[in-house]
Amino acid sequence: MSFFAELKRRNVFRVGIAYVLVAWIVLQGIDFLVDLIDAPAWVLQIFFAAAAIGLLSVLIFSWVFEMTPEGLKKERDIDRDRSIAPQTGRKLDRVIIAFLAIAVVVLLVERFSQPARIDEPVASARSTSPTADSAEAPTNAPPKKSLAVLPFVALSNGPDDEFFADGLTEEILNSLAQLPELRVTARTSAFAFKGQDLPVQEIGETLGVGHVVEGSVRRAGERLRVTAQLVQAEDGFHLWSKNYDRDYGDTIAIQEDIAEQIAAALDVVMDEGKRDSMRRVGLRDPAAFIAWQKGTLAAQIAHGTVDQIPGLLEANAHFEEVLEHAPDYAPAWVAHSDPYGHILNDSATGESSLDDVPESMVNTALQMAANDLAKAAEHATGLDERAGAELDLAILTGDFYDIRRRLEAYLASEGCDHAQWVDPVATVFGFAEQVIDRLGHVTACDPLWSTVVFSRARAALWNGQTERARDIIAMVREQSSHPWLDLIQVRSYIIDGQLESARAEIDQARSMDPFWRKQNALMLAAASGDRDNMTRLVELAYEDGSRSGFFDLQFHAMSGDREAANRVAARIDQDAYGPLPLILIINWCMCGAPFDLEATPNLAAEIAEGGLPWPPAEIINFPLKQW
Known part of the structure; x- marks a missing residue:
């Protein structure tokens, strides 16, 4: 008799199958209890290891022993003619069928009782995002493994020390964002609390996170002192803290250790694959991330002005320094393309803002923007990031072949990346609802990113949902002074026919630039059918001679x-x-x-x-x- 046939005769296969089914059902129950009591992940891993060891023991036991009417005996001591192994096998078949039915019931219960995970999504700055509505309807309990990395405080006053502290913070954030177990608030929202001495409970509630990372950096020549701590937002309890006294050249090693220690404190099981993913992101060069912080700040300031191009070109000088150190950093290529898009728009519409822009730059702006976006697509680290850059490039260059399918595919994705030109094009041509959903994923990752919140709220207006638009911007209006959020409020009232409310909003809007105030007043006059007032407002808007x-x-x-x-x-x-x-x-x-x-x-x-x-x-x- 062959070895395989002997295994079958001794019911080793049946015993193994029955054991696996029973063990699986038991592990499901243990998994439920582990989640219920918020036990560390290693508890379940110990039970799994024990079950695996038990399987080997059971298989050996079923080979060596057989159950007889007289009790358990060694198989070698049993007369084959008196063996009841076939009857035992039929009993095991019934056991297998019973536990298989139980396993199916467990799977069905899990499948149909699982709630929509609005409150516990897995997200990162460059990974799968939370559900689209989670930023609009936050739950009381934030995800257990969620955190925001707040800007580390610069305790020294060297010319670049604050930018260095911000850069170190962002590198830590980017590293943690690569871990699928964690939901990490993106940079824009985390940095919105820079310089604000607010309780961690308030910050956690605003960002919808369970933990906050804080720290400080002091630099003296080539010596660094970095302090980092992980705080539980609900009660301010310190889960982990550490001081680092190192040389400036150890900056990347410090950043890596902080990220790993935080992950471990949140019960993330690290392996070499995860460490490698964390090392592949970010700039990993202090000179590069200092330049990135300078460029990001300059671009942020520029986007809050009416004449944006000078500030954006100033930002580009810093982004070019970033690209000298890190030519494969896709976000820098995207940021570098931005002023050329503004130049192209202003050139086509005859804006006076180009008076101080060299003619050679105006003539090559389309080529420069297209080159930057092509580079961004080439060096993108994720599929969504690459798809967004490629779609922006197609829109920018007028390549509308198959544009509907490409828009639908991109808008159906759930990443945290945000393309520049997709939203307005998609909104105009009937994709407003998809834009709302897509940007919901982005704002769940980065809830205080005001320009994205604005685009999402504007899409809601295009979708005929004025109340929803007001709800969307209400989430950030207290934390952001971006003037475009006031525009949404005004236009929502105009659409609803509440012209007096629109007028009151224009009068009291705290962040509205005088130019935009006139433009809103113009739209209100147009909605009232007041041609004379419209003409007067246009003359006021262009009283400086610009058109x-x-x-x-x-x-x-x-x-x-x-x-x-x-x-x-x-x-x-x-x-x-x-x-x-x-x-x-x-x-x-x-x-x-x-x-x-x-x-x-x-x-x-x-x-x-x-x-x-x-x-x-x-x-x-x-x-x-x-x-």
């Missing part, structure tokens, strides 16, 4: 001057980059088609190539506009 095709076109459309609107639109369309600015104007106007498509043949060709709908939806009804 803007971007706002001229909206003014003509809202005031009902179809011929003038078509004339401005045709001029913009003739620019090599013209179609995208026209889409952006549609997105801002919310007035349906601000011009006739026949007046813009280049845009018409892109819309036809992409199979996109026309005309766009009319979100705000302006009485003077009759088409």
Whole structure:
């Protein structure tokens, strides 16, 4: 008799299958209890190891012994003619069937009783994000393994010490974000608390995290003293803390150790694969991450001004330094492309903001932006990041072939990365609901990223959900002074026909630039059908002698001057980059088609190539506009 046949005769296979089913069911119960009492992950691992060892023991036991009517005997002492192994096998078959049924029931209970995990998503700055609605409807209990890394405090006052502290913080954050077990709040939201002496409980509640990482950095010549601590947000209990007294050259080693120690304190089981993932991200070069912090700050300041290009070009000088040290850092390529996009928009719409920009830069802006986005796609570390860069590149260069499928695929993703040009294009051409969902994942990772919150709220307006738009911006208005959030509030009231509420919002908006205040007042006058007031407001907006095709076109459309609107639109369309600015104007106007498509043949060709709908939806009804 073969060895396989002998194993079968002695019921070794049946015993093994029965044992595996019983062990699996028992481990499910232990797993439930481990979660219930919040026990460390190693508890379940010990039970699993014991079960694996037990399987080997049971198999050996079933080979050596046999159950007989007289009790347990060694198999070698039993007469084959008197063996009851076949009867025992049939009993084991019934046992296997019974426990298999129990296992199926357990699986079904898990499958259909599992709640939508809005409160415990797995997220990171560059990994799968939480569900889209979690940022809009936070739960009382944050995920157990969630944290925010707050900017480390610079205790020395060297010229770059604060940027160094911020850079070290972001490197730690990026490393922790690679661990799928952790949900890590992204940089924009974590850094929103810089310089604020707030209780960790309040910070944890605002960001929806269970833990906060704090620290400080003191630099004296080539010596560093870094202090880091992991604090439980609910009660301020310190789970871990450590001081590092090292040389400046040990910066990366310090960062790696802090990230690993924090992960271990949160019961993340580390292996070489996870450590390798953590090492592959970020800049890993103090000079590079100092330059990145300088560029990020300059770009942030620039985006809060009306004339953004000078500040963005200043930021680019720092991003170029980053790329000298780290030419494969995709976020720096994306950031470096930003001012060229603004130059292209302003050039196509005839803005006066280009007066101080060299003509050679204006002429090569499209090539520069396209090159930057191509580099960003080439060096992207994740599929969503690469898809976003490639889609932005296609929109920027007017490659609308198969654009619907590409938009649908990107908007269905759940990453934390955010493309620059996708949102306005997708919103205009009927994807508003998908934009809301997609940006919900981004804001769940980075809840205080005000420009993304603005884009999501604007998509809600396009989707006819004014109350939802107000709810979205309400989450960040206390922490952010970005003027565009006030724009959403004003426009939501105009759409609802609450013109007095819109007027009161314009008067009391704390962060609205005078230029934007006039633009909102212009839209309110248009919604009231007050042509005389509209004309007066336009003259006030351009009292410094500057003109803007971007706002001229909206003014003509809202005031009902179809011929003038078509004339401005045709001029913009003739620019090599013209179609995208026209889409952006549609997105801002919310007035349906601000011009006739026949007046813009280049845009018409892109819309036809992409199979996109026309005309766009009319979100705000302006009485003077009759088409």
